[in-house]
Amino acid sequence: MAEPVSALGGAVFEGFATVREIGPLGMITLRAKPDVPGLEAAVRGAVGTGLPARRQMDWAKDRGCGWMSPDEYLLILPHAEVGRALAGIEAALKGQHFLAVDVSDARAVFRIEGEKADQVLRKLAPADLDAMAPGELRRSRIAQVAGAFWAGEGGYTLVVFRSVAGYVMGVLTHSAQPGSELA
Amino acid sequence: MLILECPYCGVKAEETELQPGGEAHLKRFGPGSSPEDFEAYMFARKNPKGVHFERWRHAYGCGKWFLAARCTATLEVFGTYPAQSPEPPADLVNKIKAKRPEWKGWK
Numbered sequence: 001m002a003e004p005v006s007a008l009g010g011a012v013f014e015g016f017a018t019v020r021e022i023g024p025l026g027m028i029t030l031r032a033k034p035d036v037p038g039l040e041a042a043v044r045g046a047v048g049t050g051l052p053a054r055r056q057m058d059w060a061k062d063r064g065c066g067w068m069s070p071d072e073y074l075l076i077l078p079h080a081e082v083g084r085a086l087a088g089i090e091a092a093l094k095g096q097h098f099l100a101v102d103v104s105d106a107r108a109v110f111r112i113e114g115e116k117a118d119q120v121l122r123k124l125a126p127a128d129l130d131a132m133a134p135g136e137l138r139r140s141r142i143a144q145v146a147g148a149f150w151a152g153e154g155g156y157t158l159v160v161f162r163s164v165a166g167y168v169m170g171v172l173t174h175s176a177q178p179g180s181e182l183a
Numbered sequence: 184m185l186i187l188e189c190p191y192c193g194v195k196a197e198e199t200e201l202q203p204g205g206e207a208h209l210k211r212f213g214p215g216s217s218p219e220d221f222e223a224y225m226f227a228r229k230n231p232k233g234v235h236f237e238r239w240r241h242a243y244g245c246g247k248w249f250l251a252a253r254c255t256a257t258l259e260v261f262g263t264y265p266a267q268s269p270e271p272p273a274d275l276v277n278k279i280k281a282k283r284p285e286w287k288g289w290k
Contacts, residue, residue, distance in 0.1 A: 055192055069245035070191050126197035139192075141200050141243040 004079050007108040007165035015176030017114035017155075021169060025109045026082040027159075028075040029068075030089065032098035042092035046085040047075050057137045057150055066137040066150070074137075074148070074159075079104055108165035110172060113155030119182045120175045121149060121156055143171045185258055190265050192245040204238030207250045208270060208289065232256050234279055234286050236271060239263075252279060252289075 006023035013019040028046070032039050040051050048060035052073070057066040066074040077085055082102050089100045112120050118129050125147070127140040132151065139148040142160060145167065149158040160168045185198040194200075206228050212220040229235065235255045240248045250268060252261040252275060261282070262275045271289050279286055 055194070069247060072245075126199050128195065131195070138194070139244045146243050 004105065007162045008169055011169055013173045013176060015173070016178050016181050017112055017117045017120050017176050019120065019169070019172045019176050020111045020113070021108065021165070022111050023109040024079045024104060026077040026079040027104045027107055028082060028086060028089070028100055029103045030073045030075055030098065030100045031071055032093070032096070033071045036093065036096050036098055038092050038096065042089045043073065043075065045088045045092055047077050055136050055138070057135055068137070068139065068148070106162055108160050108162045108168065110158040110168065111155055112158060112172065116181055117155040120172060121158070122182065123175045124171055142168055185260070187239060187251050187260060187263050189241040189244060189247065190249050190263050191247040192241065194241070194244055196241055196244055200241065200243040202240040202242035204240055204248065207236040207238045234261070234283055236289055238266070
């Protein structure tokens with residue numbers, strides 16, 4: 001079987017914050033209304049977390065479940081375990097109205113780290129980072145493309161579509177240029 | 184700058200995170216309706232200087248459509264509410280009436 005590779009092969013930029021492309025990271029888009037019977041058990045079986053509250057992410061070590069919209073969740077798990085988790089979800093929700101898709105290879109993931117990591121995002125997204133609650137998953141706009149990010153472990157993790165990975169690395173690099181820190 | 188609070192995800196979204204969808208609370212006239220009704224549905228839109236009800240989509244966020252009441256002249260936002268509302272909520276209408284006594288109503 002072909003080895004999974006990330007979009008930019010782990011590109012790194014060292015500016016006033018460090019921008020790293022990471023991955024490949026396993027991701028499943030799960031669309032279902034929260035009142036679908038068995039949904040919580042299916043999520044617990046796949047990533048070991050409960051259903052997150054609005055705009056929140058629940059974590060169980062390196063696996064997580066994020067609230068994307070009133071009927072959409074993002075499951076994060078190691079890339080190699082996606083197939084097994086998907087099969088588990090399909091079995092647990094059989095007959096219910098839901099959709100679960102492996103989107104691991106449709107995404108690119110970045111880490112922005114450092115004391116001023118927030119400034120890299122502040123310049124690119126029209127989001128109020130100060131208003132973000134702990135554990136919040138914020139979907140917004142990164143310059144001209146859609147993206148979702150959350151804070152944690154001394155920085156931010158940013159998820160975008162793989163097709164715009166090069167563009168996003170470019171704007172992150174530009175935003176993190178030494179000397180361009182916000183006052 | 185216009186900031187609308189999405190009633191689904193609760194984010195105070197800046198205008199560029201949203202997609203505008205035109206006038207809200209339109210009644211659709213489809214096949215079988217009179218040409219005048221269809222023309223009015225298809226083309227005639229309100230263009231008030233003042234209170235206006237609009238459709239917006241949280242395009243870069245949760246992706247849901249919602250409705251908003253705002254003033255086109257001052258950009259004051261009176262409130263937002265879910266798209267599954269056949270008419271504006273009563274408390275929002277009362278709030279607008281209190282703020283703008285000259286306002287003639289949403290219809």
